[in-house]
Structures are given as structure tokens and as C-alpha cells.
Amino acid sequence: MSNEWPKGTTEPVIQEKSKSELGKTFQPDGPERPAITDIEREQTEARLTALGKLMNDSHLWWQLDGSLPLSLRQKEVGGDYIGAHSDIDISVLRDELPALETYLKEQGYALFLQSKNGEARTFRRIGNATFSRRTLNDVREIPYIAAIDEQGNIRTDTDLVRMQVSVIDTDTDGNPTERGLSYPKEWLEGSSTSIDDTPLTLSHPARHLLFKLWYMRDYDDKDVELWSEMHALSSEDLDTLEHIIMATASNPEWWEQNKNFKKDTETLQRRFTTLRNGIEKDL
Numbered sequence: 001m002s003n004e005w006p007k008g009t010t011e012p013v014i015q016e017k018s019k020s021e022l023g024k025t026f027q028p029d030g031p032e033r034p035a036i037t038d039i040e041r042e043q044t045e046a047r048l049t050a051l052g053k054l055m056n057d058s059h060l061w062w063q064l065d066g067s068l069p070l071s072l073r074q075k076e077v078g079g080d081y082i083g084a085h086s087d088i089d090i091s092v093l094r095d096e097l098p099a100l101e102t103y104l105k106e107q108g109y110a111l112f113l114q115s116k117n118g119e120a121r122t123f124r125r126i127g128n129a130t131f132s133r134r135t136l137n138d139v140r141e142i143p144y145i146a147a148i149d150e151q152g153n154i155r156t157d158t159d160l161v162r163m164q165v166s167v168i169d170t171d172t173d174g175n176p177t178e179r180g181l182s183y184p185k186e187w188l189e190g191s192s193t194s195i196d197d198t199p200l201t202l203s204h205p206a207r208h209l210l211f212k213l214w215y216m217r218d219y220d221d222k223d224v225e226l227w228s229e230m231h232a233l234s235s236e237d238l239d240t241l242e243h244i245i246m247a248t249a250s251n252p253e254w255w256e257q258n259k260n261f262k263k264d265t266e267t268l269q270r271r272f273t274t275l276r277n278g279i280e281k282d283l
Contacts, residue, residue, distance in 0.1 A: 033083025050160035052198035214261035228278030
């Protein structure tokens with residue numbers, strides 16, 4: 001492997017921002033997410049409204065990822081946000097990246113890879129050809145879309161400053177693949193909701209859980225329990241999900257590329273039991 005980062009057509013544009021400049025983000029270190037405050041709820045919904053307006057006008061495929069879809073599904077049945085959310089996560093298709101990059105530039109956004117060192121965040125602007133999650137010499141760069149001004153500098157005075165991005169590729173059989181894991185095409189079918197009459201597309205629960213189940217934080221167990229209570233998965237989807245994850249758990253090459261995940265077979269099995277109990281109660 002080369003010891004140099006790949007070059008994109010828009011490089012070199014490197015900017016550093018402090019964590020505080022980019023708005024409030026956090027990684028909960030206790031058993032619970034911090035409860036969402038009224039101000040955070042207002043800010044979150046402003047970001048989601050801006051996201052929907054931006055991405056819907058692109059007429060390209062996209063979905064809202066992360067744990068926000070769980071919160072929004074809870075709201076649809078009369079609940080509330082599961083807690084404060086630290087980031088906006090979306091997914092896009094690799095094949096549509098050239099068109100997306102062109103569209104975003106017209107709207108005042110650009111593609112970046114972000115790395116971090118303590119409180120500092122380094123954004124390296126990059127073209128669509130090399131817009132990929134990557135780790136080199138223990139430095140992780142994660143794809144982000146960020147707002148820019150006319151000079152190409154990152155803006156922090158807008159509702160939607162940045163979005164973390166998952167880029168969906170296609171394997172040799174034509175199935176979608178992320179981080180080396182392939183899954184059924186049907187999992188690209190999301191569900192619709194809205195914030196302030198702005199449509200949003202939420203990611204498929206199985207696609208979300210395909211990666212959520214690898215995180216071993218205490219509050220991840222609570223998220224799995226909520227998905228179970230919502231009966232969001234079919235029996236077929238759960239069977240497929242379990243097959244993919246348990247097969248991956250014994251693949252050393254995958255673990256070498258995904259060191260940020262935790263390998264805990266006992267916890268995985270317990271979580272699958274929780275999800276299956278939710279399906280059985282629905283029958």
C-alpha cells in the first residue's frame with residue numbers, strides 16, 4: 001500500500017477546525033445518551049430540514065443514517081428523540097458521486113475527508129473519485145460533506161454545517177456493499193417521514209443494524225431493544241442479518257480493516273435474541 005494519500009482534482013485544500021467551531025458533538029461515555037434539550041431539539045430539526053431541502057432537490061438517491069432514523073420513527077408513534085444526536089449521517093451511491101459533487105458545488109457544499117487529533121478536526125477537500133473512508137498509518141479519514149463559502153472555506157454559520165457520509169459500492173454480483181459487507185438490494189429501500197413538511201428518507205433498519213450491532217457501548221443495547229419493540233425487521237431480514245454478521249465475525253481480514261468495531265460474539269448473539277423476541281411477539 002502506498003504511504004501517500006490519494007490525490008483528488010480539488011486538492012490541496014486543507015482546513016482545520018476545532019470541535020467547538022463545528023457545533024456541539026459528543027460521544028456518550030456512560031450507559032445513557034444525554035437527554036435532548038429544547039434548544040438541541042430545535043437545532044436538530046433545523047439541520048434535518050436543511051438536509052431534506054438540500055438532498056431532495058438533487059434528485060439523487062440518498063438516505064438518513066445513524067440513530068436519527070430510530071428517533072424519528074419513535075416520534076411517528078408519539079414518542080420523542082432517544083436522546084441528543086451528535087452528528088448527521090447520510091448514505092449515497094458511489095455511481096452517483098460525480099453528479100452529486102457537481103450539484104453540491106452549485107449549492108455551496110463540497111466533499112471532504114475528515115481526520116481528528118484531540119479537539120482538532122482536519123478537513124481535506126477531495127474529488128469524488130477518491131471520496132472513500134480510509135485508514136493510513138493509523139490515521140482515519142472519514143467522508144464528509146461540508147458547507148463552503150465563495151472562497152471554498154468551510155462555513156460554520158449555517159444550520160447544516162457538515163454531514164458524515166457512507167458511500168455504497170456494488171459487489172461483483174451487483175449487490176450493495178459497505179465496509180466490505182454485502183447485503184440484499186432490498187435493504188436500499190428506505191421509509192419516508194418529514195420534518196416541518198420537508199420529506200426525509202430513513203435508512204432500512206437492517207442496513208442500520210448491520211453496523212450498529214458491532215458497537216459495544218452500553219446505550220447501543222438500548223437502541224437494539226427499541227428496534228425490537230418497534231417490530232421493524234421481518235424474520236427473513238433478521239435471518240440474513242445474522243448470517244452476514246456471524247460469518248464476518250470469523251473473518252480476520254475484515255477485522256484488520258475495521259479495527260474501530262468490537263468483536264464480542266456473546267453480545268452479538270444476545271442482541272439477535274432480543275431482535276428475534278420482538279419478531280415473535282409480533283406474530
